[in-house]
Amino acid sequence: DTGVSQDPRHKITKRGQNVTFRCDPISEHNRLYWYRQTLGQGPEFLTYFQNEAQLEKSRLLSDRFSAERPKGSFSTLEIQRTEQGDSAMYLCAILSRATDTQYFGPGTRLTVL
């Protein structure tokens, strides 16, 4: 099963506030990825986890961003002191071991006012 859910689906916040997003793979998947997608662009890699270990972080992931995957199942992405430039769709993806392909969740659309 390659299902991934994300919560919330939409988030509107004011500049300077902190936000947290959650990604829940339906079944066990070792590798979990976070991407950011802005309007008119392809998804851009942010970070990924192998089980609970965060193995790689993009330079896009400033120190205001932090991600966790405490038990190797669900993952959270937190943005502190949000800025208008953080407005984007945040996509979670899992790697299916059966097919060696990435499948995306529905995303969380963040709007920073």
Add this chain to the structure above:
Amino acid sequence: GENVEQHPSTLSVQEGDSAVIKCTYSDSASNYFPWYKQELGKRPQLIIDIRSNVGEKKDQRIAVTLNKTAKHFSLHITETQPEDSAVYFCAARGPGYSTLTFGKGTMLLVSP
């Protein structure tokens, strides 16, 4: 790091025509090339992929070709239908299950 260029950025065709979208990549070590279709407001969905040990792959009306020497790959859609209208993204991935690097997308519009 990897860089993926995709063109055209927009493509308009008549229903029944063929559509071709092309991508180039920079890292010769990349070995996996998926294509995603994204409808407005929805998640990117994998439609076809190809690995570097294969030159062509076909799935019904969709085919992908890979030229490793030239470092480019293409998506071919035949007998296009209005429901094919969407944004299509190509991507490339290096060895060792690293991340995907995406192109900027092609907006395909199929007119009835």
